[in-house]
Amino acid sequence: xxxxxxxxxxxxxxxxxxxxxxxxxxxxxxxxxxxxxxxxxxxxxxxxxxxxxxxxxxxxxxxxxxxxxxxxxxxxxxxxxxxxxxxxxxxxxxxxxxxxxxxxxxxxxxxxxxxxxxxxxxxxxxxxxxxxxxxxxxxxxxxxxxxxxxxxxxxxxxxxxxxxxxxxxxxxxxxxxxxxxxxxxxxxxxxxxxxxxxxxxxxxxxxxxxxxxxxxxxxxxxxxxxxxxxxxxxxxxxxxxxxxxxxxxxxxxxxxxxxxxxxxxxxxxxxxxxxxxxxxxxxxxxx
Amino acid sequence: xxxxxxxxxxxxxxxxxxxxxxxxxxxxxxxxxxxxxxxxxxxxxxxxxxxxxxxxxxxxxxxxxxxxxxxxxxxxxxxxxxxxxxxxxxxxxxxxxxxxxxxxxxxxxxxxxxxxxxxxxxxxxxxxxxxxxxxxxxxxxxxxxxxxxxxxxxxxxxxxxxxxxxxxxxxxxxxxxxxxxxxxxxxxxxxxxxxxxxxxxxxxxxxxxxxxxxxxxxxxxxxxxxxxxxxxxxxxxxxxxxxxxxxxxxxxxxxxxxxxxxxxx
Numbered sequence: 001x002x003x004x005x006x007x008x009x010x011x012x013x014x015x016x017x018x019x020x021x022x023x024x025x026x027x028x029x030x031x032x033x034x035x036x037x038x039x040x041x042x043x044x045x046x047x048x049x050x051x052x053x054x055x056x057x058x059x060x061x062x063x064x065x066x067x068x069x070x071x072x073x074x075x076x077x078x079x080x081x082x083x084x085x086x087x088x089x090x091x092x093x094x095x096x097x098x099x100x101x102x103x104x105x106x107x108x109x110x111x112x113x114x115x116x117x118x119x120x121x122x123x124x125x126x127x128x129x130x131x132x133x134x135x136x137x138x139x140x141x142x143x144x145x146x147x148x149x150x151x152x153x154x155x156x157x158x159x160x161x162x163x164x165x166x167x168x169x170x171x172x173x174x175x176x177x178x179x180x181x182x183x184x185x186x187x188x189x190x191x192x193x194x195x196x197x198x199x200x201x202x203x204x205x206x207x208x209x210x211x212x213x214x215x216x217x218x219x220x221x222x223x224x225x226x227x228x229x230x231x232x233x234x235x236x237x238x239x240x241x242x243x244x245x246x247x248x249x250x251x252x253x254x255x256x257x258x259x260x261x262x263x264x265x266x267x268x269x270x271x272x273x274x275x276x277x278x279x280x281x282x283x284x285x286x287x
Numbered sequence: 288x289x290x291x292x293x294x295x296x297x298x299x300x301x302x303x304x305x306x307x308x309x310x311x312x313x314x315x316x317x318x319x320x321x322x323x324x325x326x327x328x329x330x331x332x333x334x335x336x337x338x339x340x341x342x343x344x345x346x347x348x349x350x351x352x353x354x355x356x357x358x359x360x361x362x363x364x365x366x367x368x369x370x371x372x373x374x375x376x377x378x379x380x381x382x383x384x385x386x387x388x389x390x391x392x393x394x395x396x397x398x399x400x401x402x403x404x405x406x407x408x409x410x411x412x413x414x415x416x417x418x419x420x421x422x423x424x425x426x427x428x429x430x431x432x433x434x435x436x437x438x439x440x441x442x443x444x445x446x447x448x449x450x451x452x453x454x455x456x457x458x459x460x461x462x463x464x465x466x467x468x469x470x471x472x473x474x475x476x477x478x479x480x481x482x483x484x485x486x487x488x489x490x491x492x493x494x495x496x497x498x499x500x501x502x503x504x505x506x507x508x509x510x511x512x513x514x515x516x517x518x519x520x521x522x523x524x525x526x527x528x529x530x531x532x533x534x535x536x537x538x539x540x541x542x543x544x545x546x547x548x549x550x551x552x
Contacts, residue, residue, distance in 0.1 A: 002378045011373035012385065014366040015429055022426035023392050026403030089294040098540045102533075103299050106306065109532025111487045111504040114525040121312060121518060122305045129308045132324045161302060168298075222396035225489050243398040250402055263399035270394045 033260035051261035060245070061262065065269075068221065068242040075159055075220040080213060082160070083167025087175055088201070090168070101172075104165040116229025119158045144231060148238035155227045155239055162226065163216060170212040174205035210281045217277060221270055242266055306529070313523035320518045335523035345524065348503035351417065352486065353531065355500065358421035360481040363428040364436075364474060368467065371436035376445070389430040397490045400426070405494050415497045423495055424485045431484065432477040439473025472542050479539045486532060503528060 034051055036044040055061050090100055107115070125131040125143050134142040144151040178200065186196050224243035227233070233240035233248070240248070246266065250259035312320060313335055314328040339345040373379070374386060404423055405414070413419040447469065451461040467474065493505040507524050 002376060004379070005377040006379045008373035008377035008379035008382065011369040011377075015370040015389070015433060016385070018362070018366060018422070018425050019389060019392060019429055022404075022423060023395070025407050026400045029403035029406060030399065086294055086298050089291040091292070091295075100295055100299065102536055102540050103302060105536050106529070106533060107302055109483055109487065109529065109536060110525075111489060111528050113489045113504050113507065114528050117507070117521060118305050118309045118525055121522060122308050127320060127324055129304065129326075136324070161305065164298075165302070218394045222394070222398070224396070224398050243396050246396070246398050247401070250398075256402070259402075263396075267395055267399060270396070271391060274391075274394055 030260045030263050033256045034264055035257075037257050047257060051257045052265065055258060055262045055265060061265075063237070064240055064242050064245040067238075067240065071155070071223070071241055072217060072220045074156055075163075076213065076216060078156070078160055079164045079167050079216060080209070083164050083212070084171050084205070084209075086164070086168045087171035088197070090172055092176060101169065104168055106165075107162050108165055112225035113229045115158065115162055116226045119154065119161075119226075119230050123154055144235075146235055148235055151231050151235060151239050155230060158226060158230060159220065159223070163219070166215065167212045170208040171205050174208040175201060178204050206281075210278070213281070214274060214277055218270065218274060221273070309522050310526050312518060313526045315519055315522075317517060317519045332519075335519045336527075338520060339523055339527065345503075345506060348501060348506035349527065351496075351500050352492075352502040352504070355417040355420040355424075355492070355502070356482055356485045358417060359424045359428060359485045360478050362421060363425055363432045363481045364478050367429055367432035367436055367477065368474075369462075371433050371440055372462070372466070374433065374437045375440040376448070386433075389433060392430050393427050395426075397488070401490055401494045404491060408495055414495060415499050417500045419495045420492045420500060420502070421485075423491045424488060428481040428484055431480055435477045435480060436470070436473050439470045439476070443469055475539050476542045479535060479542075482535055483532065 035047055035049065037047045091097055110118070120128075122128050123131045123142075123144060125135050131142060134140045141147075142150050144154045182200050183196070186200060191199075222243060223241060224247065227239055227241060228244050228247075231239045233244045243266075246259060246262055249255050249262065311326075311328060314331050314333070315325075316330055316332050316334065319325065319329055374382060408414050408419045408423070413422070443466075447465070448461065451465055452458075456465070489502070489504045492502045496502065496505065503524065507521060
């Protein structure tokens with residue numbers, strides 16, 4: 001049992017100050033912009049909630065939000081099952097375990113714009129390994145700067161390459177925590193592979209999978225650098241995800257008011273969906 | 288060979304192919320890259336690497352990145368340690384709300400904060416310093432470090448603390464000489480994740496720097512656009528960004544999987 005001790009606040013104070021400095025002040029700046037109009041020269045005019053209304057009604061925002069949800073949905077539906085499948089087939093002990101873990105973690109340690117640049121080089125139609133293979137060996141016409149579908153497949157593949165390992169590492173951590181006795185008991189009962197997975201492995205992985213799904217949701221929903229470097233949001237607007245659109249409005253057009261309103265809506269959606277995921281996945285524990 | 292060993296092997300091959308291509312390209316001359324497809328470097332050259340190691344704008348990019356990543360890791364872990372202790376041992380007013388609020392900072396898209404961060408750090412006179420990037424990265428690294436450390440501390444029985452206090456240890460002495468060494472694996476894992484997320488982040492690092500503290504990743508984007516198609520150079524610079532991460536992960540390989548698993552949501 002934890003003891004009630006309000007001196008705990010002193011321990012938390014440094015964290016609180018540092019995070020608040022970084023979170024609250026910029027957040028207040030964003031809120032401040034979101035209700036004002038500016039024509040430069042540091043002159044601001046009260047605008048009320050007009051920007052919010054304008055963003056919520058704009059087709060451009062709806063389109064970007066739709067693409068963002070599609071992207072995140074595809075990422076979760078591919079990476080979570082794939083990650084679990086790979087974790088299940090990994091060796092549990094011996095020489096190959098650290099080798100697997102280190103190589104699998106490698107993509108996560110590469111700076112995000114390098115990931116984008118690397119996949120750009122990899123998929124160039126005539127001189128990239130994948131691009132050359134698809135175009136010249138298999139004879140498929142593949143050029144992601146022309147074809148929206150090819151661009152989508154490429155950013156999805158890139159993200160699967162980049163982040164599936166996170167799901168693998170987390171699921172694997174859950175799997176190795178299962179005592180051997182559980183498996184022996186299942187063997188005596190004559191349980192099939194499926195029922196071992198369904199009734200032993202999956203429940204044991206539940207906590208780590210909750211973390212994996214939440215982290216993958218947050219990070220894929222906020223993704224910016226990798227698709228920006230790889231496709232620049234193109235061809236056309238086909239891969240312009242929410243963050244890319246936001247940066248275009250804020251820094252490209254310098255429309256601070258609408259960009260700030262959009263940021264707040266964006267953040268609110270992320271919070272709401274994360275909270276929904278969290279509540280849905282932990283509600284059994286509470287009962 | 289069993290069928291199920293095939294899955295990890297195929298997956299690792301898939302992971303290594305783009306990395307191989309990056310490394311192979313870094314040893315090619317720009318002419319060879321542009322003249323057509325070749326699976327291996329035909330004329331093996333170290334020219335791209337020599338350029339990076341002799342040009343200060345290149346190699347300072349690496350030094351800058353390593354400086355702010357190290358500062359960030361040290362700050363994050365140092366302030367997260369007492370906070371994680373409080374969350375794992377005490378109940379205090381607003382503790383749960385505070386913990387959740389910390390985690391929400393990982394949900395904020397960096398794109399949202401780019402401009403306000405620029406203004407904030409310009410206003411306090413830290414723009415274009417290593418400290419600015421290190422402090423900005425605290426936004427998402429401190430919550431993560433607290434989360435991981437709290438998980439590890441939760442696994443240490445409270446009797447350890449009580450015995451030490453009965454033996455007459457003062458709190459600071461107990462914390463530094465007994466408690467922290469007991470969870471050193473957790474400290475390693477937390478430091479690793481702080482290093483990782485600070486090393487790979489570019490948007491904030493680029494926004495907060497101009498010349499003096501410019502990270503390697505930003506140097507790369509600039510060179511790639513101004514010098515046209517210097518793909519070989521870009522590939523060499525990219526290859527070099529993988530190395531620090533690979534070294535760090537080698538040291539924590541046995542704890543890496545455990546790190547996340549022990550944290551609570």
